[in-house]
Structures are given as structure tokens and as C-alpha cells.
Amino acid sequence: MKTQQCFSCGAREGMTHFEGRGETMSVKGMERRVDNLSGWECQKCGEIEWDPESSERHGQAGDELVIAARQMIGAEMKRIRRKLHLTQKETVQLLSGGGHNAFSRYERGEILPPKALMLLMRLLDRYPHLLADAKALAEGADLRGAFKYTEHKEHESLTVA
Template structure:
């Protein structure tokens, strides 16, 4: 392995070889370490360039992480929904307002749940007592009272 120019910053002879290094593959705050990678690193801009076998292993690890993350999220959505005693239909009505089979698609890993919904499900998993609060908020009783008040102010 010899030095060569960086394709990113064009610094001459700045790409230095490395062997056996580990790099993290990231996807939506989830990560996986890939070990024993070889390639070059730019001394000027820190750009990384893997050799062909390392690039293939790194890319494959990234693809696997995405698939694994989707399946873990799907399994979590299903587990939490069942823990909270929601049907797929009631979960949609209470939590997302999405299509009638949205949770079915989330739970089969066909579609990733929106991040706010996934965060809400995880929060409810940790604090199931909040389900009653969520149901009360969803009924909009307090908002309807504010709307009546606003209407009364207009007519005064």
C-alpha cells in the first residue's frame, strides 16, 4: 500500500494506508462495529477509502444493520402494542391517525414507523400509566372547551 492523492480534498500524497481498523456503521442512532478493515485515510481531511474487500464488508454490514433495525423496530411496535392491550385498529386511532392497516405494515417491517410514533410507543412502554392521559388528550375535551370560550369572546 503506497500513498496517493486524496480524491476528496485533492491533497497530494495525503492518503496513508491502514490495516485492521474497526469502523462503526450507523443507521438512525443504531450502530454496528465492522472490524479488520483496510484502506487509506487522508492526513488532511480524514477521508476514508476502503480497499475493495473491506468496502464490500462495510457495505454489507450497513445493509444488514438496516434490515436488522427495521425488524427490531417492527418487533418492538408489536410487543408494545400488545403490552398496552391495543388492537392494531385502536393503536392507529389513538396514536397515529394513519391508515387503517398502518400498524400491520409497521409490525411486518414493510414500512418504518414515523420516529415520533416509535418514540411515543417506547415512552408508553416505560410509562403505561400514560395511556389514560393519552386517551383523555385524544378526546380533545380541553381543546373543545377553549374553542367554546373563544366563540363566546367573539360574541361579547
């Protein structure tokens, strides 16, 4: 059995060579399996070092998974924005305060949106009647008494007094 010293914990002959291993990666609820990986695993600390070819395949699969997750989130943002009948510019002005170029990159899956923005969009997807409240708040309404509660069919909401 091939052994070598672990670079992480320093255990002499702690690393043993393996072949034919599979690993499942998970990103944002999406999974990808990579089979027939080979490399070294430390029996003391559990550190794994992939062989060059396995490292390349493992890294590529991980990158593809991250890109797919970003595109899925971008498509969700676009669907919600359209459901709310908002342009990218209106959505930026109302919800994020950033630039419309950044929002376009979110929707194309080039970059991940801030967690708070994604959470707010998902809440508006679930409770679209709150969009009116968001617009009232964005217009600078006085929060110290400018609102009264209004009953909607399903939910309670704020309106400008």
C-alpha cells in the first residue's frame, strides 16, 4: 500500500492512496456526482488530496454546479420581477438601491444577489400584495404614524394614512 506524509497534520505515512472513489457535491440544493476519483487520504485527519486528473474533473464539476445554481437563482429573480410587473430599473430603485447593471448580472446568473435581496423577492413572490407597502416605504413615508393597518382578503397590510 502506498503511503506518504500528510501535509496538513504532518502524520508520517498518514496518507494512503485510493482509486475509484465517488463523491457527491451539493450547492444550493443541487447535486452533482463525480465518480472514479483517485488521490490520497490521511488516516489521521481525513484530509484528501486529489490526483491531478481527478482534481481537474472534481473542480470542473464543482464550477459547473455553482454556475447552474447561479443561473437557477437568476431565472427565479427574473420570474418574480416579471410576476410583479416591474422593470429591472424599477426593481433596483425599489428593492436594492444598486445599479441596474448589477441586477442584470443577477438575472443572467453571472453573480449571486445579496441574500437579503433574494429573501425580499421570495417574500414578494409569496405575498405580492406587499409590493404596495414596499413602494410606500420607498417613497420616504414617515414611519412614526403614517401607516394604518388595512385588512386584505388573506393578509394584513400597511397603507399610507
